[in-house]
Amino acid sequence: MSLATFKGGIHPPDRKELSAGAAITTPKPPERVVIPLSQHTGAPCNPLVSVGQEVKKGEVIGTAEAFVSAPVHSSVSGKVIAISEFPVPVGRLIPSIVIENNGQEEWTELKESPDYMNLSPEEIKEKIKAAGIVGLGGAAFPTAVKLSPPKEKPIDTVILNGAECEPYLTADYRLMLEKPKEIIEGLKILMKTLGVSKGFVGIENNKPDAVQKMKEAAASESNIEVCALEVKYPQGAEKMLIKALTDREIPPRGLPMDVGVVVQNVGTALAIYEAVRYGKPLIERVVSVTGAGINQPKNLMTKIGTLISHLVEECGGFKSGSAKVVAGGPMMGFALYSLDVPVTKGTSGILVMSESEMVHAEDYKPCIRCGRCVDICPMNLMPSMLSVLSEAGFYEEAKEYNLFDCFECGSCAYVCPSKRPIVQFVRLAKSMVKP
Amino acid sequence: MEAVKKERELIVSVSPHIRSEESVTKIMWTVNIALLPALFMGVYFFGLRALFVTALCIISAIASEWLVQKMAGREITISDGSAFLTGLLLGMNLPATAPFYIPIMGSFIAVAITKQLFGGLGFNIFNPALIGRAFVLITWPRAMTTWIEPTAALTGLDAKTTATPLGILKEEGLEQLLEIFGTKMNLYAELFVGHRAGSLGETSVIALLIGAGILLYKRYITWHIPFSFLGTVAVLAWVFGGKDPETGKLVLFAGDPLIHLLSGGLILGAFFMATDYVTVPTVRKGQIIFGIGCGLITMLIRLKGGYPEGVMFAILLMNCFTPLIDRNLKTKPFGFVKKKEGK
Ligand code: SF4
Ligand code: SF4
Numbered sequence: 026m027s028l029a030t031f032k033g034g035i036h037p038p039d040r041k042e043l044s045a046g047a048a049i050t051t052p053k054p055p056e057r058v059v060i061p062l063s064q065h066t067g068a069p070c071n072p073l074v075s076v077g078q079e080v081k082k083g084e085v086i087g088t089a090e091a092f093v094s095a096p097v098h099s100s101v102s103g104k105v106i107a108i109s110e111f112p113v114p115v116g117r118l119i120p121s122i123v124i125e126n127n128g129q130e131e132w133t134e135l136k137e138s139p140d141y142m143n144l145s146p147e148e149i150k151e152k153i154k155a156a157g158i159v160g161l162g163g164a165a166f167p168t169a170v171k172l173s174p175p176k177e178k179p180i181d182t183v184i185l186n187g188a189e190c191e192p193y194l195t196a197d198y199r200l201m202l203e204k205p206k207e208i209i210e211g212l213k214i215l216m217k218t219l220g221v222s223k224g225f226v227g228i229e230n231n232k233p234d235a236v237q238k239m240k241e242a243a244a245s246e247s248n249i250e251v252c253a254l255e256v257k258y259p260q261g262a263e264k265m266l267i268k269a270l271t272d273r274e275i276p277p278r279g280l281p282m283d284v285g286v287v288v289q290n291v292g293t294a295l296a297i298y299e300a301v302r303y304g305k306p307l308i309e310r311v312v313s314v315t316g317a318g319i320n321q322p323k324n325l326m327t328k329i330g331t332l333i334s335h336l337v338e339e340c341g342g343f344k345s346g347s348a349k350v351v352a353g354g355p356m357m358g359f360a361l362y363s364l365d366v367p368v369t370k371g372t373s374g375i376l377v378m379s380e381s382e383m384v385h386a387e388d389y390k391p392c393i394r395c396g397r398c399v400d401i402c403p404m405n406l407m408p409s410m411l412s413v414l415s416e417a418g419f420y421e422e423a424k425e426y427n428l429f430d431c432f433e434c435g436s437c438a439y440v441c442p443s444k445r446p447i448v449q450f451v452r453l454a455k456s457m458v459k460p
Numbered sequence: 461m462e463a464v465k466k467e468r469e470l471i472v473s474v475s476p477h478i479r480s481e482e483s484v485t486k487i488m489w490t491v492n493i494a495l496l497p498a499l500f501m502g503v504y505f506f507g508l509r510a511l512f513v514t515a516l517c518i519i520s521a522i523a524s525e526w527l528v529q530k531m532a533g534r535e536i537t538i539s540d541g542s543a544f545l546t547g548l549l550l551g552m553n554l555p556a557t558a559p560f561y562i563p564i565m566g567s568f569i570a571v572a573i574t575k576q577l578f579g580g581l582g583f584n585i586f587n588p589a590l591i592g593r594a595f596v597l598i599t600w601p602r603a604m605t606t607w608i609e610p611t612a613a614l615t616g617l618d619a620k621t622t623a624t625p626l627g628i629l630k631e632e633g634l635e636q637l638l639e640i641f642g643t644k645m646n647l648y649a650e651l652f653v654g655h656r657a658g659s660l661g662e663t664s665v666i667a668l669l670i671g672a673g674i675l676l677y678k679r680y681i682t683w684h685i686p687f688s689f690l691g692t693v694a695v696l697a698w699v700f701g702g703k704d705p706e707t708g709k710l711v712l713f714a715g716d717p718l719i720h721l722l723s724g725g726l727i728l729g730a731f732f733m734a735t736d737y738v739t740v741p742t743v744r745k746g747q748i749i750f751g752i753g754c755g756l757i758t759m760l761i762r763l764k765g766g767y768p769e770g771v772m773f774a775i776l777l778m779n780c781f782t783p784l785i786d787r788n789l790k791t792k793p794f795g796f797v798k799k800k801e802g803k
Contacts, residue, residue, distance in 0.1 A: 037478055192478065264794060274795040349471045360472040378477060390484055391582035396742040397482075404794045409742055430793040435476030442482040443582075449474040 028230055029269040030255035033403040035436045037192050037258055037356070039231055044195045044315040044322035049203055051326045052339040054126055058100050058330030059111050060086065061119040064369040065159040066166045067093035072122055078105045081133035083306050085157075086122050095167040095370075096157045100308035100328035101126040114333070114352035114366050115359050121367070124330070135304035146172075146218045149301055156300035157307045157370075162186060162261070162290035163353060165371035168297065171287055172218050178282040183215045184270055187228040187235065187291040188254055188261030191354025194374040196311040197291050199324045201228065201235040204295055205242035211294030212249060214301050219287060224249040225270045226291070231256045258356060259434040263288045265403050277430045278460075292373075312368055314340045318347030318377035327368050333375055334364035348383055351376040356435045390443040398437035398447065404430050408437035408447045415450035420457040429460040484581070487680055488541030494671035495548055495732065501654050501664035505610035506556035510660040513558050514551030520567035521547030528576040542581050546570050549589035549733060552661020553725060553772070554596075557608055562600060566592035586779045587739045590772050597772075607657035624657045625723045626768040634716065635705055651722035662725040672731035681735040684747040685754075689730040692755025693720055700763055720762065729771035730754070739779045746785040753778045 063069035070087030074080055080099040088096040099122075107123040138144060138152075154169035174180055185208065189197040201208060208226075216224050226243065228236045230253040243249040254260050254269055264275045266288060273284040281288050289297070292310060299305040308329055315322040320341030327336065333352070337343065351358040352372055398408035406427050414423040431451050438447040502510045525543035529536045537543075550566050570592030578584040597604045609622050625647075628637050641647035650656055654664025662668075675681045694717035701715020720726070734740065734754050741747050754774045761770025 035480075037480070268794075276795045277793050279795065349473075349477065351475075351477050355475075355477040357475050358477065359475070360477065361470060362472055363470070376477070382478065383471065391580065393484055393582045393737045394740075394742050395487070395737040396744070396747075399742050399791065400744070402791075405791045405796075406793055407742070407791055426790065427793045433475070439476050439478065440480050440482065442480075442484045442487055444479060444483070446474055448476065452474070 028253055028255040029227075030257055030260065031265040031268045031403060033401045033405065033436070034257040034259065034265070035401050035439055036256070037439060039192045039256070040315075041193060041195050041198065041231065043193065043317070044313050044324055045198060047195075047199075047323045049199050049311055049324045049326050052331070052336060054101070054128060054130075055328065055331045055335045057103075057106070057123055057125045058328055059121050059123050059332065059367040060097055060100065060330040061111065061113050061121045061367065061369055062087045062097060063119050064097065064113075064165060064329070064371060065095045066164060067091060067095070067170075069120065070094065070097055072108050072120075074105050074108075074122065076105050076108055079103070080105060080124060081131050083135060083308060084133040085155075085306075086124075093167055093170050095159050095169075096155065096306075097122075097329075098157055098306040098308050099124055100330050102129045102131040103127040112363060112366050113369055114361060114372060116362060137303050138301060141214065141301045142217065144301070146220070149214060149218045152301050152304065153297055156296070156305065158293065158296050158300055159307070159370050160290055161292035161296065161310055161370065161373065163357070163371050163373055165369070168289065168293060171289070172215070174219075174282045174287070179285060180219045180282060180287055181221050181285045182223045182225065182271060182287075183212060183219060183221055184266060184281075184286055184288045185212050185224070185226040185291050185294050186261055186263075186266055186288055187226055187232075187239065188266060189232070190229055190256075190258045190261035191356055191358075191374070192258070193315050193376050194313045194354050195315065196313045196324055196373050198232050198235050199313075200292055200295055200311055201232070201239055205238045207298045208239070208291050208294045209242045209246065209249065210302070211289075211296070211298035213246070214297055215287070215289060215294065216248075222248050226251045227254050227260075227266050227270050228252070229254050229256045229260055258436060258439075259403055262403065262432065262434060264432075277427065307370060310368070310370065310372070312336065312372055313374040314377070315374065316351075316377035316379070317382055318344050318349075318379035320344055329370060330367045332365055332367055333361065336368070336375055337364060337377070343377060344379060346380045347377050348380045349378040351378065356439070357433065389445045392441075392445060393443055395442060397440045397442065401436050401440055403434060403436060404432065406431055408441075408451075411454065412437075412445050412447040412450040415454035420454045423454045424458060424460075428454055428458070431455075484542070485540045488545050490678060490680060491675065491732070492541055492545050492548055494674045495545075495552065495661070497667035497670045498654075498661050498664050498728070499548070499552060501667040502552065502556070502660035505654060505663065506608065506660050510556040513554055513556060513563055513660065514548060516560060516563040517551035517554070517567050518544055518547035520564045521550070521571045524568045524571040525576065528572050529580075532576070534580065537581065540581070543571055543575075546575065546588045546592070550592045552728060553589065553593045553659045555604065555607055555658075556660040557603070557606060558596075559600075559603055562596045562603060565599070566596040568592075569595040582738055584738055585782070586776055587733055587736050590733060590776050590779075593772055594776060609657055610655050610663065622657045624768065625651065625719070626762065629719065629723075630762070630768040633703065633705065633708075634719075637719075648718055648722065651719070656723070658723070659725060659728075662728040665722050665727050668727045668731060672727075675731070675735075681731065682744070682747075684744050685734045685740060685751040686730040688748045688751030689734055689754045689758075690721060690726070692752045693717070693726060693758055696755065696759035696763075697721070700759070720759075724762070724769040725771040726758065729775055734775050734778070739782060741782050741785045741789070743786065743789045743791060746782075746789045749785055749789075750778050750782065753781065
């Protein structure tokens with residue numbers, strides 16, 4: 026039987042072996058954490074604390090009135106020592122709260138719900154919202170919002186995304202191995218909240234043990250299906266995942282709810298379970314620190330706000346010659362200017378690339394029209410034309426080639442024999458014209 | 461602080477941060493290598509003169525590229541293998557007897573005018589090697605249509621001139637061709653091996669297919685253009701290629717597609733020149749149209765035109781249509797059809 030998948034896509038070497046064997050561990054507690062007030066898509070939070078104030082672990086330190094937002098919590102117990110702008114991995118300066126860790130790990134009071142499956146959807150959503158949960162796959166969209174679709178968009182399916190199609194990253198993989206039951210519980214909570222009867226877990230087939238574990242965990246759930254997916258980037262992109270599992274295609278610029286689906290990352294499902302069952306806010310997440318340039322690749326249960334330099338140290342530092350550090354995966358992650366940026370809710374990995382793995386983006390050549398990018402674009406666009414038009418300054422014309430349907434997965438640039446920085450050209454064009 | 465020290469070593473660039481191993485240079489040199497079996501057969505049949513002509517083409521092509529890039533102050537790209545490829549393809553499309561100025565002029569036109577004047581690799585509209593060949597064919601028609609028997613290397617004697625199988629087929633008919641080659645099976649076999657008069661690198665079908673196999677296997681080319689091209693030629697040859705031996709009148713559905721497939725520059729053209737990325741459509745559907753168009757024009761020229769062979773003009777003509785095909789066959793984005801249905 027051939028595995029479920031989508032049309033197009035690429036097969037970069039997955040390099041997951043670097044960190045796949047490393048069980049999730051907790052790093053040495055950081056001396057201080059820098060918690061950005063905006064780690065999610067939507068309105069930034071306002072600080073609820075002031076400099077000098079003592080806070081407990083799990084205490085809310087920032088909230089926003091807006092519907093599309095998510096509160097932030099302290100990931101340590103200690104004292105607020107500064108509130109000002111700090112850089113985040115994506116390069117921008119964001120107002121952040123700096124807390125000095127007193128090392129006591131004193132929790133604020135958490136509200137447990139042992140009979141969580143009997144809560145009403147509204148109560149569950151309230152808990153999820155209060156816990157500050159956002160999509161942990163990278164986009165960091167507030168989860169409670171995703172769980173409140175408008176009435177005219179009925180939802181009938183929940184999909185857990187365990188594809189982890191970005192090369193190198195193994196955070197979701199380790200979670201599926203180590204916490205399969207909890208993840209399935211999270212899925213059940215999601216299904217109950219949305220009132221749907223069909224749940225999927227999609228996992229790329231390069232993680233057969235994770236598929237096995239999740240199947241076992243879901244064995245008694247007749248309406249949850251754990252599916253092995255073809256190993257192909259970007260299998261974990263929402264549109265591609267939904268296509269593979271349900272054969273539904275989200276229309277251009279549409280959302281999963283347009284085809285009756287809600288997608289959540291497996292890590293998010295775990296966070297949901299912990300929030301609903303134990304009242305635990307989202308103050309830590311698994312981060313894969315990996316790549317050929319780091320001494321000991323690890324999967325670390327990291328407090329939000331921990332500086333990346335701290336994690337690099339925890340993993341034995343750079344091997345000599347390390348030249349690039351990426352927050353996220355190699356296909357869509359951001360190269361860091363500085364290691365003194367905090368892990369945020371959306372940071373799934375830290376990739377340390379050695380000199381030999383680097384691409385020299387400036388040495389690109391003209392498009393030779395080989396058609397490779399057209400063949401593999403998962404959105405079925407013509408990346409060659411997008412790059413050529415953008416390069417020549419014809420941004421309006423690029424719209425005729427569906428510029429705004431490109432989700433910058435990078436597959437086209439990966440295969441291009443002329444090494445064209447197609448994603449860069451696409452971003453340039455997008456910034457120059459209105460959709 | 462240590463972190464600050466490290467900062468200066470960090471390199472920042474836009475995603476993706478990994479790239480495939482494929483490069484233009486690698487592709488070009490692979491195509492060059494894939495052509496070598498056919499070149500070897502050309503030298504075997506037509507003698508060292510064939511090698512001389514090809515080498516002269518390659519050297520002139522590279523020199524032209526270097527010269528133009530130097531004069532224009534552009535980056536010198538002669539090592540990427542594309543000028544080499546243009547020279548090699550042009551050489552393989554010439555008679556082994558071509559006088560020295562033909563390779564030189566042909567390569568100059570191909571590289572300096574057709575390719576570099578349009579802005580270099582990626583910007584040319586026409587296949588450079590074919591323009592070079594068309595130019596020398598029109599300028600020196602006699603030299604370009606004088607063919608020798610494929611015996612030079614075997615006998616060491618000056619080979620006799622003769623016509624190509626397609627020429628004989630056109631002027632004197634199938635019967636004459638069979639008289640020369642004996643049985644039909646023998647004719648096929650000789651054409652397949654390449655033991656016939658023709659351009660020095662086009663004759664050996666088997667050697668060309670080996671090279672084409674390499675490119676297909678490496679996915680440097682796909683089936684779309686060559687197969688639609690060859691398929692169209694085969695169908696048209698079968699339907700319209702038959703003649704009544706007595707009256708010379710057209711007899712439908714009586715042609716011999718195999719002779720047409722195995723002779724002329726068809727195999728070389730279909731697999732190595734109609735697949736030149738730069739000058740053909742990028743979308744697969746467009747490539748099939750391109751291939752069918754090439755087949756149609758080839759057979760139109762072969763059966764009705766003034767030349768016995770039409771592959772070169774067919775590809776060049778279709779090159780003109782490439783922008784039009786590309787513009788009209790934009791891909792539809794993911795999810796597009798569903799959206800229309802929903803409306
Ligand atoms: S980056 Fe955009 S154009 Fe390129 S393959 Fe991905 S979706 Fe297609
Ligand atoms: S892969 Fe690169 S060279 Fe090939 S068509 Fe696309 S942009 Fe052009």
